[in-house]
Amino acid sequence: MKLEVLGTGCAKCKTLLENVKKAVAASGKESEIVKVEDIPSIMKYGVMSTPALVKDGKVLFSGKVATAEEIAGML
Amino acid sequence: MIKQLADYVTFAQMGLKPGSHSGEALNFFIYDTIKIFLLLCAIIFVVAIIRSSFPPERTKRILSHKREYVGNIMAALLGIVTPFCSCSAVPLFIGFVESGVPLGVTFSFLISSPMVNEVAIIMLWGMFGWKIALIYISTGLLVAIVSGIVIGRLKMEKHVQDYVWEMQVGSQEIVELTFKAKLIYARDYTRDLLKKVFPYVVVGVGIGAFIHGYIPQDFLVKWAGKDNPIAVPVAVALGVPLYSNAAGVIPIVKALTAKGMAIGTVLAFMMAVTALSLPEAVILSNVLKRRLLITFFGIVATSIVFVGYLFNIIL
Structure with a gap:
């Protein structure tokens, strides 16, 4: 599984990255976590409000900081 | 009811005298923080429910290929209900122009969205009454519509950073939330926003209360009154x-009006606080070349100054 956290580097994006890491650690699943900061890659997903979370190329949500528990439910 | 509570705490419990500096300051502080807190909770929650139906993807589709005037008016109105954070100004801007939202219409949205926001409206309503809040909303929309039309007329597409036009933008599905999901979204949104703005409210009301209790009446008439033409641009x-x-600025400004600052100057100041920001300018410089960025700031600032003079004359 590949998880991408999309965000241009604001505080919210960092919080989301932390929550994703926590969720993955708690789930015990194998996962690659990438932080995507460049605009072209973010736009490729059509995301207009950051931060957003992408799982295996599919946008799970955008424009909010989900909690670790919420993310764990989506993995 | 809040007034009785504030009176009870300051005068009966604390034993301060009505009319004394410290008594008036504390009474003002308790009354205003409670009132603003209640207003913030209620209105942010309602606005958040409305917002959950207008993700930026939907707004983009509505505005795509809209003509001048109609497009600008709709963009300014949608700016109120579409959630927007200046940290996502760049992907939002690119998403808009790439899907065929005209440049001027995009700017109407970008101007109205931060300026006509629920926190500013609640604070103005709570501190100055609904009439001033309504004037702020309508003139804010007008500034956004007019500035957007002017920018559109100037045909400045070539002053957008070149890479923007070449970008490949994917499309994202609009997820319809259930009513329960909307309530959860609204609850979280209200909690997060309150956490962010309420400390500023407390500090702002605190400073306001100090001014209210300690600074002499008419202290500011000379500098910020109606008859000083420099006051509006300086504000x-x-x-x-x-x-x-x-959130922090309005209570201070409220206290200053009681000491002689003119109301048009107040409105202009508030609009500048919300609509013109240096961090946003830095973020937007990723997608706008310098000339367009300066034009954008110049037009918005000029419209705001105009609004200030207008209301100093008629109110």
């Missing part, structure tokens, strides 16, 4: 670095 210039702290 606008001061508003730029105070980015998005409407």
Whole structure:
């Protein structure tokens, strides 16, 4: 599984990255976590409000900081 | 009811005298923080429910290929209900122009969205009454519509960074939330926003209370009254670095009006605080070349100064 956290580097994006890491650690699943900061890659997903979370190329949500528990439910 | 509570705490419990400096300051502080807190909770929650139905993807589709005037008016109105954070100004801008939203219409959205926001409206309503809040909303929309039309007429597409036009933008499905999901979204949104703005409210009301209790009446008439033409542009210039702290700034400004600051100057100042910000300018410089960025700031600032003079004359 590949998880991408999309965000241009604001505080919210960092919080989301932390929550994703926590969720993955708690789930015990194998996962690659990438932080995507460049605009072209973010736009490729059509995301207009950051931060957003992408799982295996599919946008799970955008424009909010989900909690670790919420993310764990989506993995 | 809040008034009785504030009176009870200050005068009966604390034993301060009505009319004394400290008594008036504390009474003002308790009354205003409670009132603003209740207003913030209620209105942010309602606005958040409305917002959950207008993700930026939907707004983009509505505005795509809209003509001048109709497009600008709709963009300014959608700016109120579409959630927007200046940290996502770049992907939002690119998403808009790439899907065929005209440049001028995009700017109407970008101007209205931060300026006509619920926190500024609640604070103005709570501190100055609904009439001033309504005037702020309608003139804010007008500034956004007019500035957008002017920018559109100037045909500045070539002053957008070149890479923007070449970008490949994917499309994202609009997820319809259930009513329960909307309530959860609204609850979280209200909690997060309150956490962010309420400390500023407390500090702002605190400073306001101090001014209310200790600074002499008419102290500011000479500098910020109706008859000083310099006051409006100075207020606008001061508003730029105070980015998005409407929550903290309005209570201070409220106290200053009681000491003689004119209401048009107040409105202009508030608009500058919310609509013109240096961090946003830095973010937007990723997608706008310098000339368009300066034009954007110049037009918005000029419209705001005009609004200030207008209301100093008619109110």
